[in-house]
Amino acid sequence: MGLEVIRRKIKYGVMPFFILLGILCCPVTLNATEIAEKSVSENAIVVVIDPGHGGKNAGAIYGGYIEKTLTFNTAKAMKEELEKYDGIKVYLTRDSDVDMELGERAAFAKEVDADLLLSLHYNMSELHKLFGTECWISAFGRCYAVGRDFSLIELEMLTKEGLYDRGIKTRLNSRGTDYYGIIRSSTANDIPAVIIEHCHLDQVNDKSYIDHNTWPQKYGVLDATAVARYFGLKSEQLGVDYSNEVHEATPVPNERMSPDDTPPEWCEAEVMEVDEQTGMIRGKLSAYDPDSRILYYTVSFNDGKTFGEYYRYEPDENGDVYFEVQAPNKKRTRLVVAALNMYGGLAQSELLYVGRLTYLLDEEAVEETIVTTRQTADLVEESENPDVDDVPDEDTEPSKRMKSASYFVLWVLVFGLPILAIGAVWKCFIDKKRRKTKENCKN
Numbered sequence: 001m002g003l004e005v006i007r008r009k010i011k012y013g014v015m016p017f018f019i020l021l022g023i024l025c026c027p028v029t030l031n032a033t034e035i036a037e038k039s040v041s042e043n044a045i046v047v048v049i050d051p052g053h054g055g056k057n058a059g060a061i062y063g064g065y066i067e068k069t070l071t072f073n074t075a076k077a078m079k080e081e082l083e084k085y086d087g088i089k090v091y092l093t094r095d096s097d098v099d100m101e102l103g104e105r106a107a108f109a110k111e112v113d114a115d116l117l118l119s120l121h122y123n124m125s126e127l128h129k130l131f132g133t134e135c136w137i138s139a140f141g142r143c144y145a146v147g148r149d150f151s152l153i154e155l156e157m158l159t160k161e162g163l164y165d166r167g168i169k170t171r172l173n174s175r176g177t178d179y180y181g182i183i184r185s186s187t188a189n190d191i192p193a194v195i196i197e198h199c200h201l202d203q204v205n206d207k208s209y210i211d212h213n214t215w216p217q218k219y220g221v222l223d224a225t226a227v228a229r230y231f232g233l234k235s236e237q238l239g240v241d242y243s244n245e246v247h248e249a250t251p252v253p254n255e256r257m258s259p260d261d262t263p264p265e266w267c268e269a270e271v272m273e274v275d276e277q278t279g280m281i282r283g284k285l286s287a288y289d290p291d292s293r294i295l296y297y298t299v300s301f302n303d304g305k306t307f308g309e310y311y312r313y314e315p316d317e318n319g320d321v322y323f324e325v326q327a328p329n330k331k332r333t334r335l336v337v338a339a340l341n342m343y344g345g346l347a348q349s350e351l352l353y354v355g356r357l358t359y360l361l362d363e364e365a366v367e368e369t370i371v372t373t374r375q376t377a378d379l380v381e382e383s384e385n386p387d388v389d390d391v392p393d394e395d396t397e398p399s400k401r402m403k404s405a406s407y408f409v410l411w412v413l414v415f416g417l418p419i420l421a422i423g424a425v426w427k428c429f430i431d432k433k434r435r436k437t438k439e440n441c442k443n
């Protein structure tokens, strides 16, 4: 009994001591955790992902796609993937559909002391001719070098998917600083920023690289992997280790890396073959630009006033690009081939004379096949080889004129005659009524 009392005394006498010790130690323990966390985050790579546009600023809208939604879904997928890597802290500039100034986005990156700011976008062009993927970076110092090194990896991955490489570009405003606000503001804070234009929403060549569900996710994972490769990260969860990956280290330039504002130096083209049955013209071209890569070529049939669609400029080992275009039907043809560099600078070839080509259009060819099965060979031969070289175009299609004449007669028969008949009946009716009124008046 006495022993029990002593035990209790010890128990309750010691308890306050432990409680006091606990209270004293607790803040110490918390502080230690905070410090540990801070040192981890201080060593961690900080990446800020900026879903382009948002709120009232929808960005590009085309064919059911809204850029701000696509960039947001891509950014979410990118963050999720990037957080699977060790030693990285990832932030989004916006986590809902809100308006945000470009300066605000850059200021946020500054606030969290970002190592890299990536602004995600989807592209669209005025004439819907451009296609492919590109990165925009600062034209200055370390931000240029880091931006370029990251973009090399990013574009390597995007083009591996089949997208056309539009290159890594800088752009300046009239004051000679970076044109894009988010890059300009970030560069002012010495934070490298890259605008990634994943693909074009409005062009047939990029059609298979965009949808609502698969591609935004896919781009997000791809962008995250490019970041992991650039910083040499590893992920136990994903079972990948990029810490030994060697990639290019661009030297920090001392001067401004200005965009190319001159067109290609020259563009030469020649016609190699003309198919008179189909109107197809085959030829080759080569172009040269000492400042930037040639990106597209295109063809004009009106002496360079307007050009048709754009094609990839991918020269063979001799530096030649082969082209194939269809000449306008039944017109004297001369064409101009043009080459465009990465910045849209355009150089034209000399005029190439082809002469007048007369060929069957696809639908005429189909019609013709039907005729062949019904009519005699002579008749078909005549219509297939009309000698129209010096005859004005409007006189070249007698069968069409015959057709429209018979349509007119039919139209008169179907609509004109009943209208005339109704008119005659109506006139009789009115005359009768007038006569009746007059008689009534007399009466």
Ligand SMILES: [Zn+2]
Pocket (backbone or CB within 6 Å): 052, 053, 059, 060, 067, 120, 121, 122
């Ligand atoms: Zn955009």
